[in-house]
Amino acid sequence: MRKFFPVEELARDARFTQITMRESQADPRSSLVGESTGKRPKTNRLTPSRPDASDAARSLMHGIFVGEIQALEGAGRTCHDFETGDGRTTDTVPFALKLDMARQAWDEARHVEISVKLSDWMGTEIGQFAENTVLFEVACSNDPVLRLAGVNRALEGLAIDVFTTMKEFGDLAGDPYLEFCEDWMLADEVTHVKMGSDWLRRVTEDDPERRKKALEFQSVVDKIFSFGGTRSDSSESPIGLARRFRELAGFTDTEVTEIAEVSLAALEDRKAFSAASLQADATTAS
Amino acid sequence: MTATVSPLEFRFVKFDAALTERVADELVAALGIDRPVHIEIDETTPLGRVRATIGDDAIHLHVESGAFEDSKRPREQSETATAVNLGRILLRVRDRLHGGFGEAPPDDELSLRQMAAWETYCAGRLARLGLTVNQQRWLYNFRNRHGFTDAADAAFHQIWTADGLTWGELEAISTAAS
């Protein structure tokens, strides 16, 4: 078995179809601009009051499901891809870090199980929606510290935001299973973020350059994981920024503010991209 | 009666106007729609809202591209989604045309609860017509609007298995469950 498994070869059964972030972003249509119906809601936040609430929740739940699969795969690969050592070089990780990654693999496997059950409850079939493989791509860095920054801090941080939004959705809708499950998964994600923060600090204790590079990588990933404005403080984003749980997970106020700014920038970028695409097409058509 | 589609060619999505016309023709025949149907697809948005305007001479449907999209393959068309989403709106149109639904508010004035009840009524009938419909999806939608209770589930099954309901009967079942 190779070290460093390519994202293109992620193994899936026949029900799944995969798309890359590039393919996803290439779609010039956007739900964030345009007033074609004349009755577009003022907010995109995922709440039960949205007319498409149950379908939007089902779609997001499927996104969580495939995200958990990739998080499981990523944690598993970190157990395998690096030799056990002191972690000072990019080809080794400390034994205890591997143990944490194995623990995370178990947690993510449980999250996949929970997601399958929840999807069934919500009337979604496995593989019903396309799987965006961006999460595993981030988990494929050759430097384990970058994986911690990208996966545990950025991705699992996003998971905190998503689960908080879904938990609130379940609570407001009175869905007993959704609220219950999201609450449990949220607890695990806070643990994973703390794990990532702790290891990032410990492994790079004597290597400020490597820490800086990792934090820069995290910032890039945070912007990618804002999914073109899907997650931000703005009500135009379906998923909000879960400030309280992020603080519990060890993010500083400054870090949360930076993520908020990056997310808003991603939202604005996406709106500009969509507007430009539509404008370009209108010009071509005329 | 025949169905027509516009545009005939698409720039943002890989849709097939001929496929849409064929699916619509079959549904119009199966549902006994008594006037031509024109389908206008808005390909600039991935949202999936479908609106109907009932005229004396024709029925005009405005469809956002997400309604016909294959959720596994973004921007590609799904025949199943096309049939189910056209079927849902055409059944609502037929309900209004055939009487018994005169008291129903216009579509854009329906409450979320009323819409969920009517959608359940349509989806159940489409399932019996042989279309691929995930009952659990509609049960989840109904529960979100009526509560996660045994009473709501019983109302859902009553509506799902019903034929020939009037608006008053549908509304009574829905109101009692919420």
Place this chain on the structure above:
Amino acid sequence: MADPYKPRAPFAPWDRRQLPGLFDVEETARRVGNYKWAEMKLFEALGGWVATVPELDVKMRLGTHCYHHAWHAELWHKRLPELREMNPDRLTVPANDALVRFVEALTEPEAADQTIEKLVGVYRVFIPHFIAAYTYHKNNTSEITDAPTIRSLGLALQDEFEDWRDGEMMLQSLIVTADEVDRAAAHQAKLEKLMVEAGGIAGPGSIGSV
């Protein structure tokens, strides 16, 4: 109520634990170091394979079992300093070169259509050998002086048995043709030969000598 000051036997009549055991501290540490190395190789392989298997149920079980074996490795890692080995890495080694070759052969399958080979290696060869070595150790070490090792062996064995059952049932559900029976048997034979050469996960004497 009985008189609390009345002398009682230090070992109750139902407590039949014996003092003698086959292993001294040094031998116990050597075996525990071998166990830790083998459990590490197993959890690393399981973690790596998660991304390579298309079967969703198998993927989830591998993720779960990955942690079980990491936890066993942690148990052994923590036991080593208690056995006078203050540098656990020194004893975290394979029993011999044959065991290294076994692990190389075990982890060789990677393709998505080789789930049977992956599971056979783990659940029909590696884990049965863990069960054998742990059982031998548990039944032959001093029940009094080495109680901490016995406790860890018991905890690990419980996982090993349950994981073996999970894996065997996954295999039985995947092996549905005569060709697949042959594939599984051939791979098992290939790995079992290497394990025989190694003498078990702690080398010759892993399960004593008959």
